[in-house]
Amino acid sequence: MFRILVPAAALVAASLSPALALEVSKSVDVAASPETVWKTIGGFCGIGDWHPVIEKCALSKKGGKDVRTLSLKGGGTIVEEEESRNDKKMDYTYTILEGPLPVTDYHSTIMVAKAGSGSKVTWSGTFKAKGAPDDKAKEAIAGVYEAGLKGIADKAK
Template identity: 30%
Template sequence: MRGPYASTVISADAGEVWAFLREFGNLHEWLPGVSTCEIEDGAPLAPGVVRRIDGAGGMFRERLLTLDDEERTLTYAILESPLPMRDYHATCRAAPVTDSGQTFVEWYASFTADDPEKIAKILTRGVFVPGLESLRKRFG
């Protein structure tokens, strides 16, 4: 089974979109349902930093694994989650659409769960799709 995946095209320069997306502690500014996102441990943009996210879905703690400004990607892992899943790793990427000056953004994850299809639907429909829609509107 393929893991959760969503993508969109944003009508803004990839550098501008990436400058916003790479801020690991700003999830509450663009992801619907997130009431707070705070850096708990570590430097805000250094791999290893941990953020705590509170919202309608409960409390999540996530660790930034990689931040690559050249490739415009970040990868993170979930340390604590109310969802029944393990070994969650996700990547966000912002790539330039060279013929239009827009940005292609994708968000995808892998994880282990007893009911992976159910969790993948929750993440895709409840997090990734609304998050990318919100990000697109922010720059639209």
């Protein structure tokens, strides 16, 4: 009887545990100082100046935290909340509150570090797929990161 209960209990525990988060991380080397790159990235709404799919960014407050509402070129809106920001370390972390991307439980960090005579910008996130297979959700986020990193690299020259 004990031999049957242990595997059954393990199966029940596995089925009750949350799905594992997916991860995407992309980076780009930029031929500019970290300070120049961080200044290019700018404040939480600075994304409107360098990400090619953002038409407009509107900043507001919610519970003392910065919230940005991103209007996308071609339609659509994403609402994101800044969780933390460290200008000295040159990074910030945010979550998506609502939007059209096929993800949920999204947490992301963008950071700048010295790399050789220039900088390395890394954008990484964890999330769960929503309404799409895992690989499609990862592909969508990777595309967002790659386009944004190219925008930063082009602007920070």
